[in-house]
Amino acid sequence: MALPRIADRFSGAIQKTDQEQKITELQAEVERLRATQSPDLEIELQKLREQLQNQSGEVEIDLDLIDPNPNQPRQTITSESIQAKARLLKKHGQISSVILVLQENGRYMLLDGQLRTEGARVLGWKTIRAVVVPMPRDLTQSALITFLGFEDLNPLDKAEAVFKEVTKSTDLTIDEIFTLLGTVLKRIERDGNSKELTHLINVSTEKQQQGLEQLGVIDTEQSLLLALLELGLNPSSVKTNLMPMLFLPQDLKDAIRQRGLKGAHALALATLSAKVLDIKEEQATSERIAATNKVLNENLTVPETRELIKAIKDKYLKNKKSESKEVKAVIQKIKELSEDSLQGASHEQLQQLRTLLEQKLVALSKVLNA
Known part of the structure; x- marks a missing residue:
């Protein structure tokens, strides 16, 4: 498969203020490659870094002048991950430069390289090697952040980043998105058009809009689905796998961020609720935390986790009969x-x-x- 030259397409978006580049197609391609775990993706991203280096040149930037990105999708950065990156930097040095944007106040905003920057600070480095680029006038900051920020995000961080972008572009609240997305996807599935919706992920915005109109999706529903499609996301997958992350109990959110609990495991464990077990909230939380510890300590698979959950449910519900x-x-x-x-x-x-x-x-x- 011939991989598109991501670096070339991104460079054109930066350089041409009179020609709007289709950042959404780029994001869709990146998401698709990441979803298939394509080994060519990091090669293309490295080409991007090299091209930026050729355009702007690598420079040593004082770490004290680098500000974090306020819109960084990655909200989870543990001390363990920073220490691990610091060890790699100490052993191998800085292999690739970070990418910074020069701000109007003369300071720099970090676009790519959060862990490298934090690891460098741990090691006591005063400077870090960077490529400095101006903020593209024809690309929104959020689109650039989306492209550079989704790699290796845990599902909770990704869900929050996605819906932050969607709420901003549609002016809908999370509850409104939840209701609207469920309604439109149910109708599309009922009409047997789920495959047609999936095919719209990797086409241009114009074709996405045309395709949605053919599916009878207009107005606010169309705005919502377009916002997801433009991020290279399958709306059905978003509803099933990402949106539920926002409504997880706090103990499971903490386990995802602090202990690396996987999304599929978290969604399964979330069924151990007070309502399902017909017990008090405190008792349900205690059962859920104990189950989470077992899943993480014994590295249980998803099927094994479901078996554990079934055993817990049976313990509470074995004497309960269904309604007559x-x-x-x-x-x-x-x-x-x-x-x-x-x-x-x-x-x-x-x-x-x-x-x-x-x-x-x-x-x-x-x-x-x-």
């Missing part, structure tokens, strides 16, 4: 039996009803006592 439709119907009928209805019945009917109810109450007591 027949009993539910009888309860509803008794609720509907008003005093007026009783007054309108004959004496014989009332006697018969009382006898029947007394018999059923005896049977009910036996079942409950058992």
Whole structure:
């Protein structure tokens, strides 16, 4: 497969202020390559760095002049990962330069190389080798950050970064996105058009818009799906795998960020809720934390995790039986039996009803006592 020259396309976006480059296609290609774990992706990213170096030249920048990126998608950066990067820098030196943007105040904003920068600080370095580029006028900062920032993000950080971009571009709240996305995807699936939606990921914005219109997706729904497609994301996958990350209990979010819990494991463990187990919230949290520790300490696979969860659920739900439709119907009928209805019945009917109810109450007591 011939890989597109990412460096060339990105360079054109930086240099040509009079020609809008299709950053969305670039992002889609990067996401696709990362999803397939293409070994060619890092080669192309290295070409980008080399091209920027040829244009701007590498320079040594004082670490005290480098500011973090306020819109960095990577919210999780543990001391362990920094120490690991510091060890590599100490052993091998700085292999690749970081990428900085020169700000109006004369300081620099970090676009690529967060771990290298933090590792250098740990080692006590005063400067770091960098390529300095001006902020492209024809690319939004968020698009550039999206392109450079998604690699190796944990699913929680990625979900937060994605929905930060989507809320900004659509003016929808997270709850509105959740409702709208579920509604439009359900309709597309019902109409048998899920494959057609997936095919729109790697086409131009114009074709994405045309394709959505053909699927009957317009107005706010279209804006939402376009925002996801332009990031190279499958809306169905976003709904299933990313959006639930935002609603995880705090203990699972902490486990993802601090201990490296995988997204699939977290989603499975989230089913150990107070509502599902029919217990108090504190007890459910305790069970979930214990299960999470077992998953991480024993490095359980997803199927093994699901077996563990099933055993925990069985412990709490083994004595609980499913609702009887027949009993539910009888309860509803008794609720509907008003005093007026009783007054309108004959004496014989009332006697018969009382006898029947007394018999059923005896049977009910036996079942409950058992």
